[in-house]
Amino acid sequence: MRVAIIGAGVAAPPHLRSLHDLRDRAEVAWAWGRDLQRLAAAGLPAGTRTTTRLEDVLEDQSVGAALVLTPPHTHLEIVERLAAAGKHVLVEKPVELTLARAEALVAACARHGVRLAVMLQHRASPAALQLADLIRSGSLGALTGASATVRWWRPQSYYDQPGRGTMARDGGGVLMTQAIHTLDLLLHLVGTPQRVLGLAATSPVHRMETEDQAAALLHWENGAIGVLDATTAAYPGYPERIALNFTQGTATLEAGALVVEQPGAETLRVGQAQASGSGANLMGFDHAGHRAVIADFLDAIAERRAPLTDGASALAVQRLIEAVLRSSTEGVAVRW
Incomplete structure (x- = not known):
């Protein structure tokens, strides 16, 4: 599964360590952020392409899923665009700022038929x-x-x-x-x-x-x-x-x-x-829980089922x- 990382701030390290452990199952194809220098310093896997244009991720049909690690108030708009492009989504907690916006995000993924998991490890x-x-x-x-x-x-x-x-x-x-x-x-x-x-x-x-x-x-x-x-x-x-x-x-x-x-x-x-x-x-914690959630997310996509953290x-x-x-x-x- 070719995946994209959306945001590479404070939440990214345990996700990146998990993806390293799961490198035989997931390849990080893209990393999107507002600052290319920050992306370059994030410790991305070799070969990851970086961009400040979300369209680059949306238009790459080889990308099957995205991990959205941006602040909560940005989740709805980003996930709506990813879901419309057919990308499965794992989003950092919380789903969104408010229950109403969280419900809209969940509905968008359901409407476009993509899996949605939340990092509740x-x-x-x-x-x-x-x-x-x-x-x-x-x-x-x-x-x-x-x-x-x-x-x-x-x-x-x-x-x-x-x-x-x-x-x-x-x-x-x-x-x-x-x-x-x-x-x-x-x-x-x-x-x-x-x-x-x-x-x-x-x-x-x-x-x-x-x-x-x-x-x-x-x-x-x-x-x-x-x-x-x-x-x-x-x-x-x-x-x-x-x-x-x-x-x-x-x-x-x-x-x-x-x-x-x-x-x-x-x-x-x-x-x-x-x-x-x-x-x-x-950030003083082991990333085993993150790895388990991401592995289950990949399994859920392959098995066409709801993730553990749906x-x-x-x-x-x-x-x-x-x-x-x-x-x-x-x-x-x-x-x-």
Whole structure:
């Protein structure tokens, strides 16, 4: 599969490392960006053609797919053009700035019959895959409670960069930019709650437009209750954690390591804890999750199926994030 890289900024390195690992399955034919010097410094594979004209990618019929790694507010227009040209798309999270724009992007890919995946790599970890299988099997019973904790750290210098933590470029703060991965995995595992009561604010730790701390109560249709706790003001940054209580046991995922405990059964342990960019080094994580998502994306194209991180499924986490922020603003619970 000949692929194009659209944007070569801060999100690009784990994608490029993954494509290097998958070089027997994918060839990087083009890299598009607004600055050729920046593209030249991005560490692109030998032989990659660079351009500032998106038309070069759109008109190359040998290119079957594109990885869109530009800021969120640019995704809709770029993906609409790629989809119209028949290119399958993998887009960096979030899908778009707002739920409405994200829905329009998903609809564009469906309309043109191309696959759409989103880089929500937590779903693809071995621990998450095994936990999803366990939940589907019914061996853990029914969900009774859940918690998702993302207590990370970002220095002020991070938010001093142009566009960081703004609605215009990022579409939000800690929820949309950092906690989205953990929240997406929570929803992927146990479904979307029917009621959300949230609070969000900017702490005295940061000068920024959007929220650096958020909390919410979550209520599922079967009566299960959950809590969300997310921040980038917790120095020095701690591993993200999902804890799920079921009628027949408890499952805990922390930084990619799974522990499942059930009465009368041996404790199940899957995976090892991994760095996840929870501190000042935001790119301090292994690229195995990115590689797994890209490999699945290539498989999905070949097998004519939906990817593991299909764009339509990625809308759920944006609905939840918008519900938390709306609840905080209006002071009411948001229901579906």
